[in-house]
Amino acid sequence: MSDFLPRHIGPNREEQMDMLAQVGATTLEDLVAQVVPSTIIGGRRLALPQAQSEVEALAELRGIAQKNQIFKSFIGQGYVGTVTPGVILRNILENPAWYTAYTPYQPEISQGRLEALLNYQTMICDLTGMDIANSSLLDEGTAAAEAMTLAKRQAKSTSNTIIVAGDCHPQTIEVLKQRAEPLGIEVKVGMAHQLMMEGDYFAVLAQYPSTSGQIHDMGRYADFVHAKGALFICAADPLALVLLKAPGEWGADIVIGSSQRFGVPMGYGGPHAAFMAVRDAYKRNMPGRLVGVTIDAQGKPAYRLTLQTREQHIRREKATSNICTAQVLLAVMASMYAVYHGPEGLRRIATRVHGLATRFAAGLKAMGIAPAAGQFFDTVTFKNDAHAAIVTTARNGGMNLRHYAEWAAVGVTFDETHTDADVDAVLFAISAETGIRAPMSIDPAPSAIPDALKRESAMLTHPVFNTHHSETEMLRYLRRLADKDLALDRTMIPLGSCTMKLNATTEMIPVTWPEFGNLHPFAPAEQAKGYAELNKNLEEMLCRITGFDAVTLQPNSGAQGEYAGLLAIRAYHASRNEAHRNVCLIPSSAHGTNPASAQMCGMDVVVTKCDDNGNVDVADLRAAAEKHSSKLAALMITYPSTHGVFEEAIKEICAIVHLHGGQVYMDGANLNAQVGVTYPAELGADVSHMNLHKTFCIPHGGGGPGVGPIGVRAHLAPFLPGRGKVGPVSAAPYGSASILPIPYAYIRMMGADGLREATAVAILNANYIAKKLAPHFPILYTGHGGFVAHECIVDVRPIKDVCGISNMDVAKRLMDYGFHAPTVSFPVAGTLMIEPTESEPKVELDRFIDAMIAIREEIRAVETGVWPKDDNPLVNAPHTTEVLLTETWNHAYTREQAAYPLPGLRQSKYWPPVGRVDDVYGDRNIMCTCPPLESYASA
Structure with a gap:
């Protein structure tokens, strides 16, 4: 047996036997035979x-890893080297408090990551100059595809054509073409400023700076596009936007891009957090998740997901997107990169990167080689007859350049991991193949960003981006946020259909x-x-x-x-x-x-x-x-x-x-x-x-x-x-x-055997919970022999009919017991779907069962009139320390009943940081960037 198997599977052998007896089976194989139809069970062992x-x-x-060769990358094309600050690496990416958390659909126990995502949205809005940004998309290519369909819905033009600048990243163009084809959208790729003069279209997509590095002044084109009833989509580099005029200031309607270079490793392509920012008029049609500010039951500011966050579950085939996930962990990393460096730190990084590019361009000019563009940020492209040999020589020297074989050109992109020595090394590779001597010294070169496109507007002015610049401050800020959340490192997350199981440390390393x-x-x-x-x-x-x-x-x-x-x-x-x-x-x-x-x-x-x-x-x-x-x-x-x-x-x-x-x-x-x-x-x-x-x-x-x-x-x-x-x-x-x-x-x-056992124990754990809860709550669906598969649905609707207590009240009350709620109202409205997975030990299953049974007794007190329907621990849940420590207590139940409904909670108590959030207020008063400090005082 693998030494890992008993580490991954929660119940030990003795506990499994006890649980099997209680559900009516003798062995795991017997249970599987009773639960899974005989016509379904595979007749062979996993190979x-x-x-x-x-x-x-x-x-x-x-x-395996050592077979990868890590060369210095100058390829660019939307992926660049970056330095992940150690405090972010250790305390976010390697921290289970962040990586084991679930989607923040239950906001009261997700305030930490919601605040981090609000920081992300604020960062993107500031850099792009747009009104509102979502909390991340999957990657830049798919973000462009989502922007295309958003523009199709919002544009006044009835055309089915989108114009795409040929100097967008090629992978973005390919994803866009694939997304467009089934929808009957025509994609015209080429010189955008020429194509937009011909015929009708609903949108134009251009890269800023372009994939080859050139910075185009697109303001005049945006005006022309708007006159045609179309929208202007800008794919932008966030680090370039630190120095460049924000797209929102020159007329862009939708801005998309990737935040990868804000501290997230390239990782052979992902995962990275893409972004989308739009004008306020388009916010209700924007795909993905959006974090907003609302108030809780006591009027205290709180964060929540807002608007059409799960619209694909509501609108189904009429949904505007099928996205039901984001890149939260990576968006958190990117936002904290901005928090840690602050606006001045980002300017230093951007200026240094731009300086490397201008120094390289100056070196090329000294060799008599003209860069393809005089306006650029971090990427310099040049044509040369020895293009292929230059790329090969650089590669032999441990450097990857971008090869445009069809243009007889070479592209060189600089990032924060590069140094002056890297500039010299690339110039010497060029020298080796052209026979032109590389300069021994290069005079400081002027900026290659035209004055008309230099950023003049402020960015990242909120205190959060101007406070946590020492590692001590950053460390404590991250800890404070993590302490507000309930993740798998603290408690079972019994979400049905979401399989919140152990993410073992060995797997993560x-x-x-x-x-x-x-x-x-x-x-x-x-x-x-x-x-x-x-x-x-x-x-x-x-x-x-x-x-x-x-x-x-x-x-x-x-x-x-x-x-x-x-x-x-x-x-x-x-x-x-x-x-x-x-x-x-x-x-x-x-x-x-x-x-x-x-x-x-x-x-x-x-x-x-x-x-x-x-x-x-x-x-x-x-x-x-x-x-x-x-x-x-x-x-x-x-x-x-x-x-x-x-x-x-x-x-x-x-x-x-x-x-x-x-x-x-x-x-x-x-x-x-x-x-x-x-x-x-x-x-x-x-x-x-x-x-x-x-x-x-x-x-x-x-x-x-x-x-x-x-x-x-x-x-x-x-x-x-x-x-x-x-x-x-x-x-x-x-x-x-x-x-x-x-x-x-x-x-x-x-x-093979461990995977099968994991499945069997997942089925055992679900049936154990269903069996224990059945005397107290109806179990909505069961299969052959009265068993469930790996999850069960608890029906709260009959209870609501009797006393008004809803499945949401049960979900919020579970927070007072230290549990994340099960899946609420899916797939059946008014229910809770529970999936314990194979990783939860029996002691945790029993703790959850005890909590649910105790909640049922609290409901009974409402049913029998002991507690009023409008004043009981369920409808007022969750209870914060602020509520419990008020001077007066005017509720029908005691503070102790509110805070410590079970004795074990006295030894380990999670305190929700906010009370029940007001969803209606949040949707009526949409605020999706970091609120000014005075707003907290007014609230």
């Missing part, structure tokens, strides 16, 4: 290598190794042999776990995985001259991202019914498949179901879809209940995404990063993204590559 110890897994990954972190995603392949081996092995292991024939790791979120899977199905049908197939069947219980993803692929969504037990209504599905047979493209189905049940008819369902020419997309959100027990491909799925940030232990990071690779059967393999027939869905070839060592280590340390 995986033998489990490793933690030491062995780290040694293997170290060997390789993420910060420089061999994984400091590699450019477009570095030559021979320098990335370690990543090639890691990715190949991981893809193969995921194939064996799912039964699929091929896997792509490119999608950098579950939503991107859904999109990629549907694109593969769409392209497959087109290859068979059946492009007319555009109907997607989706059960009513599905995740809201499913219909949103289908809509993004140009498909028409047809919703099918579920029966009273939460299963797909097979008769209704069959009727829908027959009705739409000639146009049926796909079925999207989650397994086990979103209701937490193994549906016995899954193979029949898949067969019906195939009979009518459709493909089956299996949502992998609940894969944690399948691994080692069954294989999605053998159930009839043609494609499935796998949330590596759920089943395979990549941490949620407060709401991101995520990775959502897809597995496909052989006939769909040619249509995986980036393989020629379908374009990329993410900017980098391997998406969020730097966090792939986490699932790699997890699979290697668990092995």
Whole structure:
């Protein structure tokens, strides 16, 4: 047995036997046989290598990492070297208080990361000169795609054409083209200032500075674009904006980009936090999450997610985006980079980087080589007949330059990791191939930023960016924020369908190794042999776990995985001259991202019914498949179901879809209940995404990063993204590559038997909770034999009908007990969905069960009139120290009942920093940047 297995799985053998007896099973295998239909259980053991110890897994990954060669990168193209301050590296990226937190849907216990995200939004608004910014998107390429669809909705022009400047980053253009094609949007790429004079269009996208480094004065073009009823989208570099005139000041309507260079390693492409900032008029249509300021029940300022934060769950196929995640951990890092350096520190960094570029340009001129542009920030491009040889010579010297073979040109991008010696080294490489002597000394060069485009407006004026500049201050600020939050390092997070399991330290360690972190995603392949081996092995292991024939790791979120899977199905049908197939069947219980993803692929969504037990209504599905047979493209189905049940008819369902020419997309959100027990491909799925940030232990990071690779059967393999027939869905070839060592280590340390045991214990833990809570709360759906799968749904609706106490009241009261709430009102309104995972020990399960039972007794006191319906510990929860320490106490219950409803809380008590937040106030009074200090006083 692996030494890691008992570290990952919570209940020990003795506890498992006790729990099994209570749920009515003799062994884990007996439980699986009772819970999972016999027709579903796979008949073979996972074909995986033998489990490793933690030491062995780290040694293997170290060997793989050492096959990557880390050269000095001058490639640019949206990815540059950066210095992660040690205080941020240790106290955010390597700190489980930050990386194990969940999405801040419960704001009262998420105030720390919400404040950090508000800092991020403020930073982006200040740098871009825009009115409002979201709390991060997946990467720059997909942010551009989201900006395109936002502009299509908002522009006065009815045209279906977008003009894209040819000197945008090439990976952005490719992602944009792929997103546009299913939506019927025409992308015209070329000299933007010429194309915008011809015909109609709804938007123009340009890079500032351009991918080759040139700074264009785009203000006059923005005016022309607006006169055409179109919007101007600007892709911008945040460090350049420290010195450049803000896009909002010269007329941009939407500004997007990546904050990677603010302290986040390149990581072979990700994860990084992209940004989007818009004019105030567009805020209600902006995709992604938005942090806002509101007040709590006592009128105290508080933070919350605002507006359409989960609109894809509400609007479904009418949603404007399928995004349900962000890059929170990376956005927090970027925001703290700005907090730590402050405006003056950022100016010093930007000025120094610009100085390296101007010094290099001066050196070129001294050699008689003219830079392609006289206006630039950090990137200098030049043409030369020896272009290929220069790039090769630099590479032989440990330096990667950008090669524009089609232009006979070379690009050199500087960043904060470079020095004057690096400038000299590149010049000497050029000298070696041109025969022109490099200058021995270079006089200081003037700025290459034109006066008309130099930044004059203030930025980062809020005190938060002007206070924490010593490490002592920064350390304490980060600790104060972390102390406000409930993350997995403190307590069980029993969120159904979100699989908040152990993110083991051994799995996390390789993420910060420089061999994984400091590699450019477009570095030559021979320098990335370690990543090639890691990715190949991981893809193969995921194939064996799912039964699929091929896997792509490119999608950098579950939503991107859904999109990629549907694109593969769409392209497959087109290859068979059946492009007319555009109907997607989706059960009513599905995740809201499913219909949103289908809509993004140009498909028409047809919703099918579920029966009273939460299963797909097979008769209704069959009727829908027959009705739409000639146009049926796909079925999207989650397994086990979103209701937490193994549906016995899954193979029949898949067969019906195939009979009518459709493909089956299996949502992998609940894969944690399948691994080692069954294989999605053998159930009839043609494609499935796998949330590596759920089943395979990549941490949620407060709401991101995520990775959502897809597995496909052989006939769909040619249509995986980036393989020629379908374009990329993410900017980098391997998406969020730097966090792939986490699932790699997890699979290697668990092995075949360990993975199956993890699934079995996840099922055991869920059934143990369901069994213990059933006498107190109705369990909404159960499967064969009265069992649930890996999660259960507690129905609070009958209670609300009797006494008015809602599922939200229970969720907020759990905070007083020191617990994060389960999933609220999904997939069924008025319920709580609980998923304990295999990592929670019995003592924590019992603590949660005790809390829920105690809350039920508190509800009973309301039902019987002991406490009024409008004044009891549930409707007033959570209780802050400020509330409890007031001089007068006028409630029907005691302070002790409010603070210490169970004796064990006296030894370890989490105090919510704010009371229940006012959602309505927050949506009516939208403030999404750091509020001025006087606003706190007025509140």
